[in-house]
Amino acid sequence: MPESVVFRDGDGPTCAMCSQIHGDADGDLIHQLLGEKDYRRRVVDLNDDYVIIPSLGGLGSRHLLLCPTRHERRIVDGAAARPEPFAEALAAIQRLAAIGTCDEQFIVFEHGAEKTGPSIPCTVEHAHLHVIGTGSESEVQPPPLGWTVMSVGIEALSVRIDEGEYLLWMLDRDSSLVLQRPGGLELPSQILRRAIASQLGAPEKWNWRLDPEVERTAATFDWITSQLVRPGPNAALGENGR
Numbered sequence: 001m002p003e004s005v006v007f008r009d010g011d012g013p014t015c016a017m018c019s020q021i022h023g024d025a026d027g028d029l030i031h032q033l034l035g036e037k038d039y040r041r042r043v044v045d046l047n048d049d050y051v052i053i054p055s056l057g058g059l060g061s062r063h064l065l066l067c068p069t070r071h072e073r074r075i076v077d078g079a080a081a082r083p084e085p086f087a088e089a090l091a092a093i094q095r096l097a098a099i100g101t102c103d104e105q106f107i108v109f110e111h112g113a114e115k116t117g118p119s120i121p122c123t124v125e126h127a128h129l130h131v132i133g134t135g136s137e138s139e140v141q142p143p144p145l146g147w148t149v150m151s152v153g154i155e156a157l158s159v160r161i162d163e164g165e166y167l168l169w170m171l172d173r174d175s176s177l178v179l180q181r182p183g184g185l186e187l188p189s190q191i192l193r194r195a196i197a198s199q200l201g202a203p204e205k206w207n208w209r210l211d212p213e214v215e216r217t218a219a220t221f222d223w224i225t226s227q228l229v230r231p232g233p234n235a236a237l238g239e240n241g242r
Contacts, residue, residue: 017126018071021051030056033214042221044228049082050089052096053128054220057208059196060107061135062220065128066093073113075127076168080158087155090129096227097133107132107140108170109192114181115163123189123209129154130192134200142169143195147177167192 019027025039033056044052048069055063066089068078079086090108097106110129134140145167150160153174162180165187169177181187188194190206197206205211 015071015124015126017053017067017124017128020053021067021069030054030214030217033212034218042218044221044224046089046092047085049078049085052093052224054217054224055130055208056212056214056217057205057210058132058213058216058220059193059202059205060132060200062097062099062133062223064093064097064131064220064224066090066131067126067128071125072127073115073125074158075110075129076112076154076157076161077115078127079155083155087153090154093131096224097131099133099227105134105139107134107196109142110168111187111190111192112161112166112168114165132196140196140199142177143192145179145191147179149175150178151175 014027016029167179194206
């Protein structure tokens with residue numbers, strides 16, 4: 001499996017997430033790992049701007065990725081540019097992640113890339129917000145990393161975060177912990193996955209590349225679609241889910 005998959009306008013490798021979002025079988029990593037003859041697009045369209053993709057190597061009871069349909073490097077920038085579609089999509093994915101979990105616990109985090117430059121902190125150069133249903137009675141805590149509390153929604157974080165790499169851990173709808181790259185140093189890849197996997201009692205699962213568990217990823221997508229077709233007002237995504 002490649003160490004990183006990046007997007008280029010014209011030449012070079014194609015972004016795996018762009019391929020999934022746009023239904024390109026040749027670049028869709030889930031499809032490639034499954035080795036299926038017939039292509040199936042495993043993406044949930046929330047609105048014109050955001051989709052859900054089930055995570056490879058998922059943590060907890062349910063691990064979902066909220067991704068912009070455009071190729072963007074950072075969740076916070078897209079959220080600032082399109083706050084209403086982002087808020088709608090975030091609420092929908094949180095409802096999904098919380099279904100069936102202990103006390104509806106879920107974790108929301110991002111390892112955001114620098115705005116420009118060659119560094120790709122988490123394998124794929126496409127913004128993705130992790131939303132994990134913990135499936136645990138114990139609350140998962142953010143690792144002690146010298147965070148700064150920012151008491152605004154994610155849509156307002158773009159003007160408060162510099163152009164460098166950052167970590168984001170959402171506390172609630174109107175506040176997050178943010179760690180910006182200290183002294184220009186790179187933050188370790190998958191640092192938050194490591195911490196979460198350890199607290200969930202499966203420290204060996206932090207690196208999705210070693211065991212992507214693609215069959216579980218496919219099953220997560222099937223579960224999402226089963227929630228979407230439930231009748232009545234309590235369907236997971238509400239009226240705007242597609």
